[in-house]
Amino acid sequence: YTRIVLQERPGAGDITPTTFRTESLPLAGLAPNAGELLVQVHWLSLDPAMRGWLNDARSYVPPVQIGEVMRAAGLGTVVQAGEGAAFRAGDLVRGTFGWTEYAVMKAKAVEKIELPKGAELLDFLGPLGMSGMTAYFGLEDVGQLQPGETLVVSGAAGSVGSLVCQMGKKRGAKVVAIAGSPEKCAWLEREVGVDRALNYKDPQWKEEMKKVGWVDVYFDNVGGEMLDFLLTRLNKGARIALCGAISDYNRKPKGLTSYLALIGQRAKLQGFIVFDYADQFPKAMKEIAGWLADGSLKRKFHIVEGLENAPSALTMLFTGGNTGKLVVKVDHG
Numbered sequence: 001y002t003r004i005v006l007q008e009r010p011g012a013g014d015i016t017p018t019t020f021r022t023e024s025l026p027l028a029g030l031a032p033n034a035g036e037l038l039v040q041v042h043w044l045s046l047d048p049a050m051r052g053w054l055n056d057a058r059s060y061v062p063p064v065q066i067g068e069v070m071r072a073a074g075l076g077t078v079v080q081a082g083e084g085a086a087f088r089a090g091d092l093v094r095g096t097f098g099w100t101e102y103a104v105m106k107a108k109a110v111e112k113i114e115l116p117k118g119a120e121l122l123d124f125l126g127p128l129g130m131s132g133m134t135a136y137f138g139l140e141d142v143g144q145l146q147p148g149e150t151l152v153v154s155g156a157a158g159s160v161g162s163l164v165c166q167m168g169k170k171r172g173a174k175v176v177a178i179a180g181s182p183e184k185c186a187w188l189e190r191e192v193g194v195d196r197a198l199n200y201k202d203p204q205w206k207e208e209m210k211k212v213g214w215v216d217v218y219f220d221n222v223g224g225e226m227l228d229f230l231l232t233r234l235n236k237g238a239r240i241a242l243c244g245a246i247s248d249y250n251r252k253p254k255g256l257t258s259y260l261a262l263i264g265q266r267a268k269l270q271g272f273i274v275f276d277y278a279d280q281f282p283k284a285m286k287e288i289a290g291w292l293a294d295g296s297l298k299r300k301f302h303i304v305e306g307l308e309n310a311p312s313a314l315t316m317l318f319t320g321g322n323t324g325k326l327v328v329k330v331d332h333g
């Protein structure tokens with residue numbers, strides 16, 4: 001079977017062809033002990049956070065070690081269950097399997113999937129996965145969005161962003177989306193249903209944003225200069241949910257200059273990590289599953305075929321090559 005391991009750390013720059021290495025190992029060597037499962041992996045999630053896991057730095061999870069299989073959340077099927085594991089061959093499961101076709105996992109670290117009505121398997125990497133939980137709690141708990149407020153979402157055509165936009169509309173906000181191409185903006189306005197979508201690569205976008213009026217909640221996926229600009233557009237009492245800062249993941253951040261506006265506008269800027277809300281996931285999943293069942297939540301998956309393409313696909317997140325949730329289909333055919 002094939003797996004992909006971290007070969008060298010990319011430092012402060014881009015992921016390169018020598019960052020990862022592919023390995024071939026005999027499947028016969030993989031067998032579950034008591035309390036373990038052998039899982040065949042079908043789908044893997046690609047996430048901007050993976051860039052951070054490649055750095056040898058303090059974070060909310062330890063870095064991936066050199067020679068270790070690249071960490072990734074995935075969906076798979078149990079092939080064989082060790083003694084005492086409460087699973088059966090054929091069970092659909094979610095877990096942090098990594099970039100590999102097969103993984104031996106502690107049964108306790110794996111979650112059995114039961115598809116709610118209207119949901120498909122891939123939704124467990126999208127609206128019913130970490131993207132959905134991040135959007136939900138970032139907006140509800142950190143953003144404290146109220147009906148009638150103006151919500152601005154950056155990285156809006158991505159996995160988290162496109163869900164935040166729709167949840168904002170469901171909560172009665174005016175939603176302004178920021179994304180990196182005319183096609184993404186058209187999708188956001190026509191399909192996702194935002195009030196306005198602005199292309200940040202258009203030199204006029206800041207002028208257009210000024211016409212939108214003051215911002216009550218800024219759900220920030222991008223950080224850097226975009227955050228610096230949005231800080232000048234805050235309404236009194238605005239909240240900024242600092243979800244991510246993808247523009248700074250591949251480089252040394254340059255200094256913010258507009259953060260003093262937080263003081264004058266009595267605004268809050270708060271970072272969060274989705275795992276802090278783990279005990280409340282069932283509540284969010286219930287409401288999101290309801291939107292999937294009634295057909296009111298749109299989701300888009302950008303599917304890359306073949307585990308061998310995971311490293312190059314990961315770089316897509318940093319060039320904007322994806323619309324919606326980027327996933328890898330591990331098995332061909």
Ligand code: NDP
Pocket residue numbers: 046047048049130131134155156157158159160161178179180181184221222242243244245246247248272273274275316317318319320321322323324325326
């Ligand atoms: P996305 O599907 O949004 O993919 C990333 C997108 O970011 C790209 O498609 C690209 O779109 C945009 N982007 C890349 N570089 C830049 C740049 N320099 N400036 C502006 N936009 C850029 O990924 P996710 O939905 O998975 O993640 C979105 C954010 O949420 C990330 O910052 C991630 O780290 C964060 N996150 C945080 C969590 C938490 O617990 N706090 C949990 C999960 C995710 P475009 O074409 O528009 O440029």
